[in-house]
Every structure is written in C-alpha cells, then in structure tokens.
C-alpha cells in the first residue's frame with residue numbers, strides 16, 4: 268500500500284530510536300523506500316550501519332559531508348520524498364523545528380522541505396508536560412505538522428505517563444494516512460467532533476453524551492481517501508485518528524476560534540455536539556455548597572453557532588458545508604428546517620433517541636439530505652457511514668455531483 272513511496276526518516280537521539288529500526292522494516296515490507304537520516308545524538312543509540320542495512324539505502328548523517336551534498340543535497344533529499352517522518356522526535360529537535368533553526372542536517376532538511384512532516388515524539392513525561400514543550404507542540408501543529416503519539420506507558424526512565432513513542436505499526440498507519448493517494452488528494456477538509464465542555468467553576472462543567480466516535484471515523488475516512496484533514500475536537504472518549512492535524516479544544520468559543528484559524532478549506536463537516544449554552548461568568552474558584560445561601564443560580568448565554576457562522580461567510584466559505592442534525596423527534600422535518608436555518612449544503616440527520624443506542628454506540632442510521640432530496644442509509648457501523656460520506660464528499664468536490 269506504500270509501494271513506490273519515498274520516505275525520509277529522521278531518527279532523533281532518544282532511547283526509542285531502537286524502535287525506528289523496526290519502523291524501517293515495517294515501511295519497507297509495505298513497499299516504501301526509506302532514506303534514513305541520523306542526528307549526531309541518534310548515533311549514540313543506533314548505528315548508521317544497522318539503519319543502512321535495514322533500509323538498503325545510504326544513510327545521511329549529520330557530519331557535514333561534501334560528497335553527500337554533491338550526490339544529493341538537503342534540499343533535494345526532502346524534495347525527492349513523499350513524506351518526512353521524524354521518529355523519535357526529541358524535545359530538542361522539535362523545539363529547533365518550531366524555532367526554524369537549521370544548525371544540523373536534520374533541522375536544515377526540516378526547514379527546507381516543501382513536503383508534509385509527521386513527527387512521533389518520545390521523551391520523559393516531565394519534558395513532555397513542560398510548558399516549553401507544549402508551546403512547541405502548539406506551534407508545530409499550527410504549522411501543519413502531523414503528530415502520532417506519544418502514548419502513555421512505562422518509560423525507560425522508570426516513570427509512567429505520556430511520552431512513549433508510538434509503536435512502529437501505529438506510525439505506519441499514520442504514514443499511510445498522510446500520503447494516501449485517493450480522490451481527495453490535495454483537498455483540505457475540516458472536521459469538528461466530540462462534545463464541548465462549558466465550565467461552571469474549575470471542577471464542574473456542562474457537557475453532553477457525545478463520544479466523538481462518528482466525527483473521528485469521518486476524519487479517518489477522509490484521510491484514507493487522501494484528504495489533508497484538520498480535526499478540531501472537544502474532549503472526546505475516543506482517540507483521534509493518526510495522520511490528521513488534531514486541534515484539541517474545550518469550549519464552543521474555542522472551537523469556533525480553531526475552526527476560523529484552520530480555514531480555508533475545500534469542505535467542512537460539523538460533527539461536533541456543541542453545547543448550546545455556556546455559563547455567563549464561570550467562577551474562578553469552586554462554588555461552595557450553601558456559600559451564598561440556598562442553591563446557586565447559573566446564568567446561561569447562547570454559544571456561537573459554528574456551523575451557521577461558517578455557512579454564512581461571504582469570503583472564504585468552504586465549497587461544501589455539511590452539518591449534522593441529532594434529533595429525538597420528527598427527525599426529517601427538524602433536519603430539513605435545520606439545513607435552511609443554518610445555511611449549510613448538506614445535513615446528515617440521525618435519531619439519537621435513547622432506544623436507538625446511537626449516541627455512544629458503534630452504529631448509526633442516518634438520512635443524508637442534499638438539494639436532490641433525502642436518502643435513507645441502512646443502519647451500519649459508524650466507520651461505514653464515515654466512508655460512505657467521505658466518498659460522497661470526494662464526488663462532490665471533484666464535480667461528479669452537485
């Protein structure tokens with residue numbers, strides 16, 4: 268499935284570098300050509316000879332080599348690739364990437380590339396949680412860098428938590444999604460997903476039962492068809508898919524900001540269950556029982572309607588705007604009214620009455636409403652609903668349907 272693809276694999280200096288040797292093997296098994304680039308620190312953990320033997324290719328090393336520049340300079344090295352993968356991506360290497368430094372071969376290549384970059388971070392959990400690293404991650408995400416992991420787990424340093432590099436097969440899945448050939452190649456699609464949390468005080472919030480499963484499946488399906496996906500997600504139960512640019516948010520207002528920052532897009536799919544209201548002035552400290560005498564009263568304000576805001580844009584409106592209508596009664600009628608009211612092009616209507624088991628379940632039964640009318644889809648897994656919708660989006664963006 269990766270046959271003929273060329274991947275430049277930058278191996279950073281961390282204990283997880285040993286897993287990158289397996290990653291080379293796994294990528295090659297799937298037909299990819301892998302050109303390894305070792306940082307100076309990486310050579311403390313794996314040898315250039317083992318990387319080169321597994322890749323069956325020349326290894327590029329940090330030590331400046333005039334011969335290398337003659338054979339294939341750093342610009343050409345990145346241009347010849349379909350994707351640049353950094354695994355393990357250390358805190359130091361990512362910070363240099365975010366700052367735009369070019370003080371060794373790996374960072375120069377990352378600065379010079381016009382290709383997508385996928386990073387698999389690996390570091391001690393305190394380094395991962397440090398505000399400096401979190402700032403770096405934010406910057407890289409807004410630059411469009413893709414992430415896979417890190418995972419939670421036991422670490423070589425004896426601690427437990429986030430910071431473990433994703434497993435080779437997870438990285439392979441992210442690579443496949445990032446360079447998938449398909450009818451959505453070259454298209455940018457924005458997806459919102461999950462619930463939003465609207466704070467009442469530091470420990471309480473208003474939320475809803477959305478698991479984020481359907482939105483996540485849609486993002487995965489779009490990526491599998493080759494789209495470049497920006498996935499804006501509230502606090503969901505399911506993990507975001509690999510190979511998409513993930514923008515995590517908490518509240519509806521943050522979600523709107525993230526959506527506007529991610530535009531322009533060719534299509535936008537609003538699968539999030541956005542809380543309709545927020546607390547007007549959330550308390551900075553925990554509201555104590557009986558502090559103000561009797562029950563606290565909570566004043567609510569209406570949240571911005573993200574879908575309606577984007578659908579009404581005069582400039583830069585995505586060509587295809589798709590909403591969801593989660594209803595418990597008069598599903599079709601309500602969904603049609605919602606399409607009109609919000610100004611979107613299509614609406615995916617579903618019945619979320621408790622007896623359907625759809626909210627939080629693995630299946631969905633939807634009706635797709637377009638200009639051409641309403642199409643009932645049989646009840647099927649959320650992954651299949653997602654793929655069918657992604658295929659429809661591909662047809663519409665490629666002019667095969669209105």
Ligand code: CTP
Nearest residue numbers: 537538539541570571572573574590591592593
């Ligand atoms: N939506 C949104 N922003 C909001 C509310 C909803 O973007 N503040 C989007 C959802 O992502 C979904 C569509 O609007 O695509 C419909 O959401 P739904 O919750 O069904 O509709 P509501 O606007 O809440 O309408 P109602 O209360 O009448 O059901």
